[in-house]
Amino acid sequence: MKRWFTPLLIAALVTVMLLSSCIRLPFGIKPGSGGAPSASILPETPAAPPAATDWNSGVKTDYTYLTPYEPPTEQYTRLQDGALPDLMPSGRYGTLLPYVGETMYSNDGYSTIQKYGLVTDSGMIVTDPVYTWISQGNYYNYSTYAGEDMPVYDLVRLSEPVDRERPWESERHAACALDGSWVTPFDYTGVFCTDRMLMLVRDYEKNDIDIMDFSGKLLYNTKALDFHGDIPEASAYAFSSGYGEGLIALPLRGDKAVVIDALTGTTEAYLDYAQCNAFSEGYAAVRKDDLYGFIDRRFNLVISPQFALTDTFYNGKCVVEYPGHGYAVIDAGGNVLLENENYIARWDSSFYGVYDSSGNVAYYDSRLNKLAEGSSSVSPISGGWLMFPESDGVTIIKGDEKLMFRDISGISSISGRLVAFYESSASSWQEGLMTLDGGVIIPPTENLGIAVVGSKETGRVYAIANSYEAGDSHTVYDSDGKVLFSGSGYVVYMPQFDLFRVADDFSFAYKSPDGGDIFRLSLLQYLPD
Template identity: 25%
Template sequence: MKTLAFLLVLIVNTSTLFAQEYALVREDGKFGFIDKTGAYVIDPQFDKADSFSDGLAAALENDFWGFINIKGEWAIKPEYDRVKMFNSGFALALKDDQWRYIDTSGKKLETPSSEKYYDFEEGVALYRSGEKIGLLGTNGKLILEPTYDGIKKFRNGHAKVNNGELWGMIDNTGKVIIPVEYEEIGNTYKEAGVYGKKDGTFGIIHDGSFNPIDNATKVYNFHGDSKLTYASREKKAGFVNSKGEWVLEPTYDKARAFSNGLAPVAVDKKWGYINEKGEMVIEPQFRDAEVFSASGFAPVKDKNWGFIDTSGKVIIPMEYGISGNFAFFKGAEEKGFVNGLARVKSKKGWGFFNEKGELLGDKWFQNAEPFVSVK
């Protein structure tokens, strides 16, 4: 029994360790990091810093950039003129006017020379040769020879690509998932499909077929695991499925994606929420509204932003801002609840609310970034 109890404690402690999340904050002009209790784990001491990625965070000392570990110790000493965030085990770093990829120990990755270097994301980095783009792997070798005029951001292991005016989609092995034959294509691959436009007609690309949508003038990406996405026809919004069928006719002024079985829609300049049957579950009453988080909270706006639950109850009053754009931050536009906390702005600064509507640590900061895993 003692052995079993020890193993249970070990599992809990290990889970807690791997669930560690820190947020980058600024106080009195210096950057530091807090944990989810609101306490500092790395005191504010840096003139500039970035969020953690792959267990390390970029920080500036004496005009040079390096990377610190979760204890605030230098894992890679500050010797670079500029650095990017880690992704897939590598980060771009600039030294002596030369960009190079370094791993989390600071070792340089040997790669073919290029006129321009791109960040790794989802295990690959773009590689340019002349006017064409291919893919570089984390072993420093080409996965895909430069083939396309453009390759956009990878999402869910897929990226849209183009040659000339036509678009398609590949995965991160370079395999063609959707042929380059569409005038427009969505940027997010989902099991339910990807929207596209072919011969002037909008539709859904699903299971290798293009399913036209009757008279659609605009279609949007599927969101989460929803089987419906929103589309426009004659300046009204409705919802379609993977077959391109109008499941909910376009009768709304505006719409956004379904999440937690609810979607924000606008009627006569007021936003409310419908279910997948088209029933109005939360009556139109807001000046603006966003999709629900996975945990069931959505940002809504009167003069400012607040949050409601799926019953429409206000959890956080509409008194705050929910987006920002800071020079050194990546992903600063995330809004709503992320991993159980919502980042908001007040006249006192930036802070975090939990799902009970409580201000984390009862404290505001000059700046604050969303919490990210540090493991």
């Protein structure tokens, strides 16, 4: 009996031990606590978080190597406390400037989404960054081949819901004075400028346009024109492209045209031509039987239709193309002043380029005096200069003045005594800055963009050097090549205000020519956590 009792006893003891190890105590009861809850899980006031040096992580920090946090520098005031969602018209702002108040990166991590606001030239914010885009009105003068800034802003907002595939169709436009003295509602789909008035488009397809002067006064709406129903649909752009010298030439159905006074909408003349272009120096090209001629301001035909294409008159001359081939420069009487079998091009208001079949070009001034001739690499540059490549540099000519620069590839801009130049090869592009007498201010450098800029109103000349290496940085020089200021970010000169706009990923600023901040705003508050 003892033989089988002993194994049974041992088995029973083992079973009891195994079962006892599987028993789960009630939550919060510590073994050996007599059934009382553990003090560690009783509700109590949370302990204070450990000190930064008391995480018991084993990592030790030497705080002497860390610099104290400095918040980003900002300089601005606000029109009032609280939100500024709309421009409140006032004649006391002075000049308004657009600013970037919010920058966000899109999903690709590269392209940015920015919001814009308005600030005075003394640094007072008058609207929060509530606009999708702000641009100054600009009138492109087809006679001079140049744009002219106008005293208005085009304000853009996206209307909800936004068409993600065609977001431009969700744009709503308003216009305001440059000084904020008036502002329109966001009732428009586009804003165009001439040198005398605004064209605010309500509906492109229906040719529905408000004509407004620069004081914000509504002059008339195009739907009130007697012939509005005879204008082909979707001809709204014709109102801006047909503008010149205070008149608007418009197409009508049935190969007709009409000319109106731009400020009053009064009909000046109905024309028996399929097309009438904008007036320039008192003449407008008209098309009949697919050929162009010219009429004068009395709407009389002064040059019969005979050209395949025409430019506009400027300095009493116009470039025309004959049917088939051949070009000429003519005067207002239709007399041929210069003729060429190949292309003739007018370069801005200063030069004519006359090309031969081999690509060579001869340059003439506005009086048609020959300036130079050579390969097509001869090119006009700013300031009325012509640049000629040489085997060891370049030569520039302006009238009787001739300057030679050795060991460079070309000149990109020139004004006053400053010259921005470049050196190029198959493997590199370098830009530099020097004076007219050849004194080097910045030696040729890669990842550097240099421009010589200036203001016609003030006569001031500056050089801007933007570096793209290891983050954007800039340096601005005066007309003598001395450093005015430098810093981080990309700088752009705004000649109409004689101010510099500086922007990077973290801030936006306006600076005066001496480098002082007029306005500075941090963009860090809009970065994601």
